[in-house]
Amino acid sequence: LPPLDGYKCLNTGILERLNAGEIVIGDGGFVLALEKRGYVKAGPWTPEATVTHPEAGAQIVGVNCHFDPLTCVKAVKMMKEGVEKAGLKAHYMVQPLAYHTPDCNCQGFIDLPEFPFALEPRILTRWDMHQYAREAYNAGIHYIGGCCGYEPYHIRAVSEELAPERGFLPAASEKHGLWGAGLEMHTKPWVRARSRREYWENIRPASGRPKCPSLSTPESWGVTKGHSDLLQHKEATSTQEMKHVLEKQKKVKTSA
Numbered sequence: 461l462p463p464l465d466g467y468k469c470l471n472t473g474i475l476e477r478l479n480a481g482e483i484v485i486g487d488g489g490f491v492l493a494l495e496k497r498g499y500v501k502a503g504p505w506t507p508e509a510t511v512t513h514p515e516a517g518a519q520i521v522g523v524n525c526h527f528d529p530l531t532c533v534k535a536v537k538m539m540k541e542g543v544e545k546a547g548l549k550a551h552y553m554v555q556p557l558a559y560h561t562p563d564c565n566c567q568g569f570i571d572l573p574e575f576p577f578a579l580e581p582r583i584l585t586r587w588d589m590h591q592y593a594r595e596a597y598n599a600g601i602h603y604i605g606g607c608c609g610y611e612p613y614h615i616r617a618v619s620e621e622l623a624p625e626r627g628f629l630p631a632a633s634e635k636h637g638l639w640g641a642g643l644e645m646h647t648k649p650w651v652r653a654r655s656r657r658e659y660w661e662n663i664r665p666a667s668g669r670p671k672c673p674s675l676s677t678p679e680s681w682g683v684t685k686g687h688s689d690l691l692q693h694k695e696a697t698s699t700q701e702m703k704h705v706l707e708k709q710k711k712v713k714t715s716a
């Protein structure tokens with residue numbers, strides 16, 4: 461496959477690109493990446509929109525954030541079924557987390573005890589990303605991206621998985637060999653033996669944290685948008701308010 465240099469993006473608009481049959485890869489990682497870099501304190505979270513009513517005329521339908529890739533692909537598949545059942549047509553988009561969230565409740569990763577600053581053990585490997593890209597493509601999704609947790613190597617893995625369909629390899633692909641091919645040069649023979657797709661496709665990575673559970677219990681406050689507990693604060697939480705929050709949390713935990 462040719463490297464990225466051989467590729468020219470003639471259409472700049474997202475709809476033009478999707479209408480032309482292009483598979484678009486989103487670059488992801490926005491909110492948490494900015495937060496990690498110290499740009500986001502509280503409040504100005506990127507507005508998120510999930511289009512659930514195709515009859516409203518949406519040309520692109522999909523989900524963004526809060527759940528892991530395979531959960532999001534599953535959700536978009538259901539939306540696609542709904543759109544098609546209504547006799548409508550749309551493009552499909554998915555921008556999931558780069559974290560595994562099999563233990564989430566319906567509100568997604570914000571209810572996990574690790575949110576937002578201890579999520580790293582849940583991060584997807586590049587090989588998980590290959591699987592995600594393939595599943596999304598097979599589901600008929602042509603805008604395949606990422607939200608919180610995505611790093612450049614994740615997006616590169618998504619692009620590499622879909623290189624045969626897109627006709628070119630992504631930027632920075634030349635820095636490594638596909639499926640660990642560069643390990644052929646490794647000094648240790650047992651590592652050299654890992655320079656193949658089959659090895660990485662079947663790996664079940666250990667977390668290396670013997671005292672940690674593999675799944676967490678999400679918080680379940682049972683409140684959602686519009687509830688007085690969810691108001692955006694203009695000032696930092698006062699000591700009195702924090703006391704109230706901690707008491708409430710204790711109650712939620714004991715009733716769970």
Ligand SMILES: [Zn+2]
Binds near residue numbers: 524525
């Ligand atoms: Zn996000």
